[in-house]
Amino acid sequence: MKKTLVILISLVSALPLSAAFTKWTNKEGKIAELKLVEVTGEGEETVGIFTMRNGRSVTIRKTDLDEESGKRLEASRPAPAPKSVFDEMIEKNLVILDDNIVKAHKLAQKPKKYYIFYYTASWCGPCLRFTPELVKFYNKHKNENFELVLISSDRDEKSMEAYAKKNRMPWPQIEFSQVATFKGQYNHGVRGIPSVIVCDLEGKIVPINGRDLVALEQLVK
16 A cells, blocks of 8 residues: 555556645655545445546555545535435335346445425327326436336236337336336326326325426426
8 A cells, every 4th residue: 555655646646636635644644645435335334446646546545544545535425315215115116227228237336305206108199198208207307306116007018118119218117017006105196197296205296287398397406
């Protein structure tokens, strides 16, 4: 680690300053200007992944930093995602279109505010007209505040998968075998499709017409 930091210091000293880079000090007092991109581990096992000015990456343990830099590394850890009534179902039963194959999926990041549930099916004419618009909306406006999850009303899994592939759906779906369980556990009062239901993390339905994409954009900003 000592050699790594010495090399870093010599490399960054000749390059222009950047506001994204900050000074980090090791236990021997050596300083390097690096950009922190990720924090992993916990406690004494905390590790920072940094970018050097030449674009290369370097990994530094908290225990190799001085006290001030170690505290700053720990404080840079992202806050845990808020819990949701949907966590257990979402954690275990998602699939997503990946390279034209529907595969098991886990969210890389849970939404901070809303789950948006899209009730739809491949046999539904209005759905076929609305889905491409929703795909455009998701690709343009997806952010940390929300996640959209498709709830299929198709008659079989193959139809659901073909529907996802045809529309290049970018969002996850509840696994077909678990759709009935989801609908029984979370009664969203859906009487027709397409239907877009927005829920807060406690499961309460937000009083908004989810198919009004202009209003939905304002909500999820």
